[in-house]
Amino acid sequence: MNACHMLRATTISIMNSGVHPAILNTSTCLKIVNQLAYTRALYGCELWNNLTKSELLLLERAHRFVCKVIQGLPKRSRSDKCTSLLGWLCIECYIDKCKLLFFGRLCRLNSTHLPKQIMMARLLEFKYTCVDNQLGFIPDMYRLFIKYNLLQYVVNFIELGSFPSKIVWNNVVSQNIHKTEQLKWLERISNDSEFNFFKLIHPVIKLHKAWIIAKRYPDLRVASKYIIDLCAIVRIEAEQLLCEKCGKLFSNVLEHILCSCDFVLDYRNEMWRDIININPIQFSVYMDSLSSLEFTATLLSCDTIYELDDDESIVFSKLCVQHVYSTCKHFYR
Numbered sequence: 001m002n003a004c005h006m007l008r009a010t011t012i013s014i015m016n017s018g019v020h021p022a023i024l025n026t027s028t029c030l031k032i033v034n035q036l037a038y039t040r041a042l043y044g045c046e047l048w049n050n051l052t053k054s055e056l057l058l059l060e061r062a063h064r065f066v067c068k069v070i071q072g073l074p075k076r077s078r079s080d081k082c083t084s085l086l087g088w089l090c091i092e093c094y095i096d097k098c099k100l101l102f103f104g105r106l107c108r109l110n111s112t113h114l115p116k117q118i119m120m121a122r123l124l125e126f127k128y129t130c131v132d133n134q135l136g137f138i139p140d141m142y143r144l145f146i147k148y149n150l151l152q153y154v155v156n157f158i159e160l161g162s163f164p165s166k167i168v169w170n171n172v173v174s175q176n177i178h179k180t181e182q183l184k185w186l187e188r189i190s191n192d193s194e195f196n197f198f199k200l201i202h203p204v205i206k207l208h209k210a211w212i213i214a215k216r217y218p219d220l221r222v223a224s225k226y227i228i229d230l231c232a233i234v235r236i237e238a239e240q241l242l243c244e245k246c247g248k249l250f251s252n253v254l255e256h257i258l259c260s261c262d263f264v265l266d267y268r269n270e271m272w273r274d275i276i277n278i279n280p281i282q283f284s285v286y287m288d289s290l291s292s293l294e295f296t297a298t299l300l301s302c303d304t305i306y307e308l309d310d311d312e313s314i315v316f317s318k319l320c321v322q323h324v325y326s327t328c329k330h331f332y333r
């Protein structure tokens with residue numbers, strides 16, 4: 001398909017021109033790729049109402065490819081990890097969102113406009129099943145209303161003539177799509193043992209804190225990227241392994257480095273000193289009460305469920321990026 005080819009080709013040419021995660025911040029790459037590749041490749045996708053499953057799969061593959069390239073992750077890393085670290089949904093969601101927003105624009109048009117009149121005629125034809133096997137835009141939209149739990153808005157529109165404003169409709173569509181996709185994603189990763197540790201680190205589809213830190217503190221770009229790499233590849237080994245540096249056994253190498261390896265004890269003490277400096281003091285008690293696996297997952301997520309104020313939360317995220325990076329670098333030196 002032309003769109004798949006355009007998505008891959010435009011991204012590769014953008015990367016070759018120097019917009020690359022090794023040189024630029026990921027958020028900048030993301031913006032450029034979004035504006036150049038996605039707007040071109042998905043131009044007019046509001047009317048793609050007869051996409052076959054194989055066409056959608058090809059688009060999805062191109063989308064995952066872009067997601068990995070932007071973050072500089074290996075091609076073979078798991079897509080559900082890579083997309084969720086960037087806070088991305090699948091490409092079908094983006095197409096669905098464009099379609100639903102286009103439907104909203106049609107509904108808000110003045111009734112004297114021809115497109116609105118045609119849409120209303122088709123909508124009523126569909127409602128009263130005037131045509132057998134109706135095809136095209138409206139049946140496709142009906143599928144989306146059911147899928148994202150939006151049918152009530154359309155029923156209100158037909159019966160009462162009321163439709164939400166642009167901002168409200170955009171919010172409702174975005175929230176419902178995110179909710180639906182989040183549930184599907186959780187179901188997929190819950191049934192896969194390779195995600196056992198990952199779902200402790202990153203249980204929600206949202207931009208990983210390390211990328212936020214990279215944007216805010218450009219000098220931590222390399223360290224942030226390192227954390228993302230760790231999140232994408234780390235897993236719990238089935239068998240115990242022996243640490244060459246300290247002679248202890250472990251099943252999760254990061255848990256070992258960040259919680260028990262004697263080789264990096266000084267680095268760990270330094271990290272604890274910084275954790276204790278975070279206000280309130282109860283936070284360090286909370287961190288100490290976590291199991292070693294939870295503690296490792298918290299450090300890798302650069303985020304905590306403990307309610308810190310905004311400034312302290314950023315300090316904690318920054319601390320995680322710096323210390324995990326320096327400790328692991330020292331271990332693997």
Ligand SMILES: [Zn+2]
Pocket residue numbers: 243244245246247248256260261262263
């Ligand atoms: Zn060790």
